[in-house]
């Protein structure tokens with residue numbers, strides 16, 4: 001039997017952080033053992049907000065290198081760059097023409113990002129979830145491993161596939177697009193900012209101290225954790241709604257040290273911040289060290305990364321082109337039947 005398909009991606013905007021790793025990429029590494037996996041660097045998504053053309057290519061390469069450094073194995077998974085597979089843009093157009101505008105206007109992330117940009121909001125920012133739906137649907141993905149913040153976008157992809165394509169242009173026996181399922185981990189799906197336990201860790205937060213980037217050197221990681229927001233109470237605990245920072249930092253400690261939450265809860269129950277923060281910093285530095293070493297090796301061998309991406313592009317294109325042709329045929333295009 002064919003293995004179930006997985007597709008996911010990260011935007012090459014700014015440095016990848018602990019949220020991207022613990023919420024998404026960590027899960028990809030496990031899935032590549034049991035599933036047919038496709039991981040793309042979604043560079044077309046990165047231009048939905050103003051971007052720097054001088055940085056886009058380098059950020060795209062470094063994001064792909066980080067996938068590999070995190071443990072994605074190109075012998076098992078297909079790693080590719082979204083803009084190098086033209087079918088993403090083409091399917092996006094087809095889906096645009098059947099997606100109601102008000103579905104997009106409801107998207108929480110659009111509303112949040114649009115608010116920050118005032119009059120400069122692009123059509124691309126509004127359309128971003130349709131492009132994301134195209135990314136997923138092109139690969140007939142069964143599962144999409146993401147953090148909690150992408151859940152609404154995944155529901156939209158499901159609705160477009162089911163209600164707007166399959167039920168209008170297909171039959172129950174022969175659906176055109178596969179309806180994907182989200183896969184959101186119980187722990188790590190919502191890593192919060194170091195400076196505000198009520199908002200998520202994000203690449204776009206102007207305060208660098210709010211996040212730990214995967215390539216931050218040990219001294220910087222230690223400094224950011226030292227300055228992380230806390231509260232004046234003694235003893236650390238999970239799940240107290242009045243103490244979101246405590247919950248977040250303890251959760252990070254559990255994930256980064258590889259210990260169960262119960263173990264961490266009892267280890268830290270009587271601790272003050274002065275003892276806890278160095279422990280957390282040490283766990284973060286140790287967890288990121290192997291990844292940073294692998295990244296340095298990859299950065300020294302750009303030809304190897306080029307080979308991986310060229311191969312990924314070829315494998316991804318073959319799958320994507322077949323889905324695009326099937327969809328164009330169902331929509332009645334000349335020469336597509």
Ligand code: TYM
Pocket residue numbers: 007008009010011012019020021022023024042045131132135136144145146147148149150153188189190191192200201202
């Ligand atoms: P992006 O680039 O913002 O984030 C990449 C992945 O990291 C997860 N994530 C988090 N998880 C836990 N805690 C956090 N603080 C945190 N911040 C980010 C995200 O949920 C995501 O899984 N639209 C997507 C990229 C995308 C995509 C796709 C994903 C485009 N096409 C197709 C899956 C399938 C995005 O902007 O993710």
